[in-house]
Amino acid sequence: MSDLTPVDWAPATRDTHLSDDAWALIDEATPPSTRRAYREEWNRFTRWCDTEQRTPLPATAQTLAQYAAHLAGRDLAPSSIGKAMAAITKAHQTAGHGEPDRRGAREVLRGYRRRYARTGGTTKRAPALTLDALRAMVATLDPATLVGVRDRAIIVLGFAMGARRSEIAALNLTDLEPHPEGIQVTVRLSKTDKDGTGRIVAVPYGSNIATCPVRSVAQWREALAHHGRDTGPLFLRIDRHGRLGHVATGKGDPDGRITGETVAAIVRRAAEAAGLDAAQAYSGHSLRRGFATAAYSAPDADLVRIARHGGWKEGSAALFGYLEEVDRWRKNPAAGIGL
Structure with a gap:
């Protein structure tokens, strides 16, 4: 270690910093329409977290499972809940937290899909144009x-x-x-x-x-x-x-x-x-x-x-x-x- 200069020992102060150019390129990796949809979903999630006194970032597995149940309680289509989870995951990844634990949320969604189908719910699909x-x-x-x-x-x-x-x-x-x-x-x-x-x-x-x-x-x-x-x-x-x-x-x-x-x-x-x-x-x-x-x-x-x-x-x-x-x-x- 004696061959290291004082600069080499210095504690890093910019390891978590990203420039504006880097953030701009990260933004461009996702289509504008998807970014808008993700932003809306993220805003809805953070508002719910404020009301429930939960931490949105990083969110725990329990918070995500409870949010999925909250969305299911609004009778949303299962695909809509899946999109919300995708937006939350993207926000965590972009912020450097990696993919959150969604195992509980997936189980909630799996159970909701079964209930949705059992009660006559159907996934809306755009008809094919003849x-x-x-x-x-x-x-x-x-x-x-x-x-x-x-x-x-x-x-x-x-x-x-x-x-x-x-x-x-x-x-x-x-x-x-x-x-x-x-x-x-x-x-x-x-x-x-x-x-x-x-x-x-x-x-x-x-x-x-x-x-x-x-x-x-x-x-x-x-x-x-x-x-x-x-x-x-x-x-x-x-x-x-x-x-x-x-x-x-x-x-x-x-x-x-x-x-x-x-x-x-x-x-x-x-x-x-x-x-x-x-x-x-x-x-x-x-x-x-x-x-x-x-x-x-x-x-x-x-x-x-x-x-x-x-x-x-x-x-x-x-x-x-x-x-x-x-x-x-x-x-x-x-x-x-x-x-």
């Missing part, structure tokens, strides 16, 4: 307006890509590359691509002009060019005065980009205009589910290609769940056994 429903929705959009042109491009491109609503909102004009058979779309970030490796989605011309994603996007790009927009976000907000990309002070992204919530609202609005059954249940996720079931119903369906196209992980339980809706009748094991 091609007939898609055509009906597009038919309600006015091609003579900016909103109509934009919304058609969002709906048919999102469906053709099997895209998540966040992926649609994140697209830039430079992410689209013309191809003799359609367009190639680069998805730079997605839910299952945490490191931003990206994927390229080939979008072919459609056989129906009204629902052709390539022609719909081309028409929207012409409208953007007419307004002097040749760089930046592909899909922009349009205010009630028809102003393109206009954002009120302190609201929305400064570049006028739409959000995933905007995509969901566009789908829901078009479904209502088309008079679809359970129109309120349609959301941005309906585009993704609709693509999966339509693609799998095709004669030459290739499960691997469907998964790669839509950015599902290999062996995705979510994707198999969508396809089960097709196979439930097409490959029903009780059919043809002589009953």
Whole structure:
């Protein structure tokens, strides 16, 4: 130890310090919509802790189990409780406390799932958008307006890509590359691509002009060019005065980009205009589910290609769940056994 300098012996004073740049990069590791949802869940948890005189950070296993029971007492869907636990876990990890002990909370949630199912509770799922429903929705959009042109491009491109609503909102004009058979779309970030490796989605011309994603996007790009927009976000907000990309002070992204919530609202609005059954249940996720079931119903369906196209992980339980809706009748094991 005699060869150590006094500096080497000095007690560390900055071992737990993080610079603003480091915090900014940590923030960017999580999508903005997820950050907002996590922040809301964390705020709800801390308010409950204040009321119950419990410590939110770091939270004990008993506190998390009791909070899960509290949320169950509000008759929330089990998935909502799971999201709350994920937000609390993320807050602990970001603060350097590691993952909290959630074993008790998991048992509470497991018991609540059983009760929820036993009492008739069901998990709400966005219905898959069928091609007939898609055509009906597009038919309600006015091609003579900016909103109509934009919304058609969002709906048919999102469906053709099997895209998540966040992926649609994140697209830039430079992410689209013309191809003799359609367009190639680069998805730079997605839910299952945490490191931003990206994927390229080939979008072919459609056989129906009204629902052709390539022609719909081309028409929207012409409208953007007419307004002097040749760089930046592909899909922009349009205010009630028809102003393109206009954002009120302190609201929305400064570049006028739409959000995933905007995509969901566009789908829901078009479904209502088309008079679809359970129109309120349609959301941005309906585009993704609709693509999966339509693609799998095709004669030459290739499960691997469907998964790669839509950015599902290999062996995705979510994707198999969508396809089960097709196979439930097409490959029903009780059919043809002589009953």
